[in-house]
Amino acid sequence: MMIPVLLGVAFLIFAIMSFTPGDPAAIILGAQATPEAIQELREKLGLNQPFLSRFFYYIKGVVTRFDFGTSYINGRNVQDEILMRFGYTFRVALLSMAFALGFGVPLGITAAVHRNTWKDSVSMTVALLGISMPTFWFGQMMSIVFALKLGLFPASGVGGIRFYILPCLTVSMMGIAAMARMTRSSMLEVIRSDYITTARAKGQEERKIIYNHALRNALIPVVTQAGATFGILLGGTLVAETVFSIPGLGSYMITSINSRDYPAIQGSVIFIAAIFGVVMLLVDILYTVIDPRIRAEFSKGGK
C-alpha cells in the first residue's frame, strides 16, 4: 500500500514542479545567458523530453540508484545533501516525539484520573496553550530566555547534546499538548465503561486498574494520534530549524525554495513522505501489538 502512495506523491510533486513557471535552464545559467546556451542545457538536462518520460527516468534513478538528481544551484547530488542533513532533522523530531510521549501521555492520564480537580485544569490549560503556540515563536522565546538572558544553552547551531535541548523542547511542546489532550479524552471514555467498574468491584488495586485495564484499552486512539503528531512535529522541526540555525532538511528546503532549486525541493519532499510513510506503517504494526482483536482479524484474513 505504501509504494503506490509514494509513487503518487512523487508524481504529484514532480508534476507541480514541472508545471511551475520558470525555466530551470534559464535559472541555472543566470540572467545573461544566450537563448542558444539555454536551449543546449535544456537538451542536456532532458527538459525537452515529454513530461511522462522525464518522470519515468526520475523514478528509475531514485529506485535503482537512489539518485535524486543534482542541484541546479551548486551541482551537488541531492541525495548526498539530504542524507547529510537528514540526521539533524530526524534526531530533533525523534527526541521531540519521545518527549511528547513521555510527558504528554502521563499528563493526559493524570488529568483523566483526577477529572475536574486542579490537576486536570492545570494540565489541560497547559495543553491548550501548547497547541495554540506557534512553534517558531515559542522557539524564539525559549532562546531569548534560556540562551540570551540566562546563558544556559547555546541559542543556535549544532554540536553536542546541549544544542539539541532547546529545539527539542520547543518542537515537543505541541506534541506534548496534543498527546495529553488525546490521552485524556480517550481515558475518560474508557473509565466510564463497565469493566472498569467490575475491576473496582472485585477489589483490584487502583493503579493496576488505570494502567492495565483502562490505559490498554484507551491506547488505540492515542497511537493514531501519535502518528499524526509525528507528522506535525516533523513539520515543526523543519520550521524550528530556521529559528535555531540547524543545518537540517528544513533549512535545505527553504534555501532551495528561495533559489528555485527544484530537484532539491522534489527530493526532500519525497524523502520526507517516505519517512512519514514508514512511521505510519509502524503505527499500523503497533495496533496489532496493542490490540489482540486486530491481530486476530489479521491472522484470519491471512488464511
Place this chain on the structure above:
Amino acid sequence: MNLQKESKTLSSQTANRQSMTAIMLRRLKKNKTAMGGLFILTFMMVIAIFGPLIAPYSYTETDLFHTFGLPSLLHPFGTDELGRDIMSRLIIGSRASMKIGFLSMAGASVVGIMLGSICGYFGGKVDAVIMRFMDVFQALPPLILAIAICAALGPGLNNCILAIIISNIPGFVRITRASVLNIRRMEYLEAATAINCSTTRIIVKHILPNALSPLIVQITMGVANAIISASAMSFIGLGVQPPNPEWGAMLSAGRSYIRNYPHMVTFSGIMIMLTVLSLNMLGDGLRDALDPKLKS
C-alpha cells in the same frame, strides 16, 4: 378532540426539534472556556475589520529617528527597525491572518464536504478513486504539503490560502465520508428514497445536517491551525511578503534583532497565540456541546 391532541404532539415535536440547537447553544453558553474564546475571537475580529480606523499610525510610515523604540506611551508595543509602529502593524496584520484562516477553511470545507459526501453516498469506484487521491495528499504532513505547494506556486497571500486549502481537504473528506456512511444506514433515508427525493436533495437536506456536528468542530479548529500554518509559512518567507504586515513575517523580520530588542518578536507571537487560543477554546466548547454522549 383527536385532532387537537395530534396538533399538540406535533407542536411539541417542533419544539423539540428547535431545542436541539437550543440545547447546544445553552450548553455552550454555560461553558466559560468557550465563552471566553468567543469573546477574544470577537475582539480580534473587530480589530481586523476596523483595523485601518483603529491603528494609531500608518503601517508603512517609517520614522528613522525612532527605530527600535521600546514600548512607550506613544508606541505601546514599540517600533521596529525602520521606526514603524508595531501596534499598528499588528492591527493591520490581523487582517491577513484572519483572511487566510477563514477563507482557507471555507474553501477546504466546501470542497472536502462535497467530495466526502460523494464518497460516502455513492461508494464503489468513485469512492475508491477519490480516497486513493486523498491517501496521496495525506502521505505528507499538512504543513509540509502546504510548503511544497507554496514553493511551486510562488510566495504570496493568495497562493498561501490555496496551499492551505489543498492540504486541509483530505481531513474534511474523511470526516464527512465517515459520518455519511453512518447516516446512510438510517431508516429515514430509506423513507426519503421511497418518496422519490432526488439524490442532491437527500444529501443536502437529509444527510448533511445530521453530519454537521463533527464538521463544525473540525472547521473551528481548522481555522486555528490554518492561522498557525500561515504564520509559519510567512515566517519562512513563503506567505505574505514584506512590507505588508503579517504576524509570522514580522516575527521573521524581528529575528535578527532578538538579542537586543526582544519586544519586536514578543507581541506578534502573543497575537497569534491569542487568536489561535480563542478558536481552540471555542472548538473545545463546541465539541462538548455537540457531544450526544453528554446528553443530560
